Amino acid sequence: MSKILIVDDDKEYRENLKEILDNAGYPNDMAGSAKQAMQKLGDQQFDVVLLDFMMPGIDGINALGEFKKISPNSKIIMITAFASIENAVIAIKKGASEYISKPFKIEALLLMIKQVIEELRFEGNIKKLKLEGTLSSLSNSIRREIIRLFQTSKKIRLMETARKLDIEDHTKLIFHLKTLRAAKILRQDMKHAYMLTKEGKKVLECLNILDNYLSDK
Amino acid sequence: MSKILIVDDDKEYRENLKEILDNAGYPNDMAGSAKQAMQKLGDQQFDVVLLDFMMPGIDGINALGEFKKISPNSKIIMITAFASIENAVIAIKKGASEYISKPFKIEALLLMIKQVIEELRFEGNIKKLKLEGTLSSLSNSIRREIIRLFQTSKKIRLMETARKLDIEDHTKLIFHLKTLRAAKILRQDMKHAYMLTKEGKKVLECLNILDNYLSDK
DNA sequence: CTTTTATGTGAACTTTTCTTCACATAATAG
DNA sequence: CTATTATGTGAAGAAAAGTTCACATAAAAG
Numbered sequence: 001m002s003k004i005l006i007v008d009d010d011k012e013y014r015e016n017l018k019e020i021l022d023n024a025g026y027p028n029d030m031a032g033s034a035k036q037a038m039q040k041l042g043d044q045q046f047d048v049v050l051l052d053f054m055m056p057g058i059d060g061i062n063a064l065g066e067f068k069k070i071s072p073n074s075k076i077i078m079i080t081a082f083a084s085i086e087n088a089v090i091a092i093k094k095g096a097s098e099y100i101s102k103p104f105k106i107e108a109l110l111l112m113i114k115q116v117i118e119e120l121r122f123e124g125n126i127k128k129l130k131l132e133g134t135l136s137s138l139s140n141s142i143r144r145e146i147i148r149l150f151q152t153s154k155k156i157r158l159m160e161t162a163r164k165l166d167i168e169d170h171t172k173l174i175f176h177l178k179t180l181r182a183a184k185i186l187r188q189d190m191k192h193a194y195m196l197t198k199e200g201k202k203v204l205e206c207l208n209i210l211d212n213y214l215s216d217k
Numbered sequence: 218m219s220k221i222l223i224v225d226d227d228k229e230y231r232e233n234l235k236e237i238l239d240n241a242g243y244p245n246d247m248a249g250s251a252k253q254a255m256q257k258l259g260d261q262q263f264d265v266v267l268l269d270f271m272m273p274g275i276d277g278i279n280a281l282g283e284f285k286k287i288s289p290n291s292k293i294i295m296i297t298a299f300a301s302i303e304n305a306v307i308a309i310k311k312g313a314s315e316y317i318s319k320p321f322k323i324e325a326l327l328l329m330i331k332q333v334i335e336e337l338r339f340e341g342n343i344k345k346l347k348l349e350g351t352l353s354s355l356s357n358s359i360r361r362e363i364i365r366l367f368q369t370s371k372k373i374r375l376m377e378t379a380r381k382l383d384i385e386d387h388t389k390l391i392f393h394l395k396t397l398r399a400a401k402i403l404r405q406d407m408k409h410a411y412m413l414t415k416e417g418k419k420v421l422e423c424l425n426i427l428d429n430y431l432s433d434k
Numbered sequence: 435c436t437t438t439t440a441t442g443t444g445a446a447c448t449t450t451t452c453t454t455c456a457c458a459t460a461a462t463a464g
Numbered sequence: 465c466t467a468t469t470a471t472g473t474g475a476a477g478a479a480a481a482g483t484t485c486a487c488a489t490a491a492a493a494g
Contacts, residue, residue, distance in 0.1 A: 131361075134431060139353050140451085142452095144352075158471060159469080170472090171455080174471080175451095175452070192471065202431060206426075214347050374440085376441080392481095392482070396481095409440085409442095
C-alpha cells in the first residue's frame with residue numbers, strides 16, 4: 001500500500017489529516033517541520049507527500065524543492081490557505097504534482113491522492129517496460145553489433161550495414177532493425193537511413209558501460 | 218591488424234625493431250622514452266608493447282607498471298640485455314606478458330608476438346561471452362526479480378523465493394535458478410541456498426545502473 | 435519412524451524468437 | 465527507359481527459451 005507523508009506545522013491540522021488518511025486506509029507518517037520531513041524522506045520511501053504551504057523557517061515552496069531533490073519519485077500535493085495562481089504556478093514548476101487550497105472537501109483530497117498514486121503506478125510500469133525492451137534488444141548479438149555501428153556513424157543504410165556485418169540475407173537484418181525500431185532504439189529518416197533515437201543513444205551508452213563494467217576483473 | 222608500440226631509448230635498436238615489425242606486417246609506432254610512450258598509450262589503442270629494460274629516467278620495470286595502468290588490456294613484452302630470473306619474475310608480477318633477453322632470434326620475437334596477440338583475441342572472446350551471458354540472463358524478468366532479491370538478502374532458499382515471487386510451480390523457478398547458475402551469476406552453498414557470485418554482484422550493480430540510466434528522462 | 439516439506443531431474447509441450455524464402459516496389463545508374 | 469540495386473512484406477519453418485508434469489530423493493517436523 002502507498003505510504004504518505006504529512007508535513008504540516010499545525011499540530012491539530014496535521015492530526016486531522018492523519019485521521020483522514022487512516023480512515024482511507026493509507027499507511028502514513030507525520031512531520032512537523034521541513035527539517036524533520038527531509039529526514040524522514042531520506043530515511044524511508046514515501047509515495048505521496050502532503051505539504052502545507054504556510055510553514056515557519058523555510059517556507060513551503062523552498063521545502064518543496066528540497067523534498068524533490070531528496071525523493072524525486074515521490075508525488076507532492078501542495079495544500080495552502082492562501083491560494084493564488086502565481087503560487088500554484090510556482091509550486092507546479094518546483095515539482096508539485098497537485099495544488100489544493102483550504103478549505104477543501106475530504107473527498108477532493110482523497111481523489112487527488114488516488115490520482116497521483118495511479119500516475120505513480122503508471123510511471124513505474126513505463127519504467128519497467130523500458131528496461132524490458134532495452135534488455136531484450138540487447139540480448140541479441142546482431143542487434144548489439146548494429147547498435148555499436150553508431151559508435152562511429154550517425155546514420156547507417158540497410159545494405160551498407162548488411163555488408164559491414166557480413167549478413168547475406170538482408171531480410172534478416174531488416175528483422176533486427178525492425179525489432180530495434182519497435183523498441184524505440186532506432187528510427188528512420190525520410191530517406192530510409194537508420195539512426196539512433198534519444199533513447200537509443202542512452203542504450204549505446206549503457207552497452208559501453210556494461211562492457212567496461214564486466215571486463216575488468 | 219594488431220598495433221604494436223616499440224619503446225626503446227636506443228635509436229638504432231628501436232629502428233631495427235621497427236623494420237622487423239614492418240616486414241612482418243604489423244602496424245607499429247615508436248617511443249624513445251617512457252614519458253612519450255605513456256602519452257601514446259593514452260592516445261591510441263596498442264595491442265602489444267615491446268619494452269626495453271635499460272632506459273634512462275624511470276627504468277623499464279617502473280615504466281611497466283605505469284603502462285599497465287594506462288592501458289590494462291595491452292600485452293607487454295619485456296626485452297632486456299641483462300636477463301636474470303629475479304628480473305623476469307618482477308617483470309611478470311608487474312604485468313608483463315612475456316620476457317625475452319638479448320640477443321634473440323627474430324623468429325623467437327615474432328612467435329612471441331603472435332602468441333600474445335592470440336591470447337588477446339581469446340580474452341576478447343571471453344569478454345564477449347560474459348556480456349552475452351549477462352544480457353541473456355537479464356533479458357528475462359523472472360531472473361531479474363531473482364537477482365533483485367539479493368538487494369536485501371545475502372542468501373535465498375528455493376521455496377522461500379518461490380513464495381516471495383509468487384511462483385506456484387517450483388520447477389519453473391529451478392529452471393531460472395539453473396540458468397543463472399550456468400551464467401555464473403549464482404552459486405549454491407553446501408546447504409543448497411543460492412547466493413550471488415562475484416560476477417553476480419557486478420550484474421546486480423549493472424541492473425541498478427541500467428535502472429537509473431533508463432529512468433531519468 | 436512416518437509424514438510433510440524442500441530440493442531436484444528429465445521429458446513433453448508451448449511459446450517466443452529468429453531465419454529463410456518467395457515475392458514486390460521504389461530508386462538509381464547506365 | 466531498362467537493368468540493377470536498395471528497401472521492404474508476409475508467411476513458413478527452424479531453433480531457442482520457457483513452462484508443465486510426472487516422478488524421485490533428502491531433510492525436517494511431529
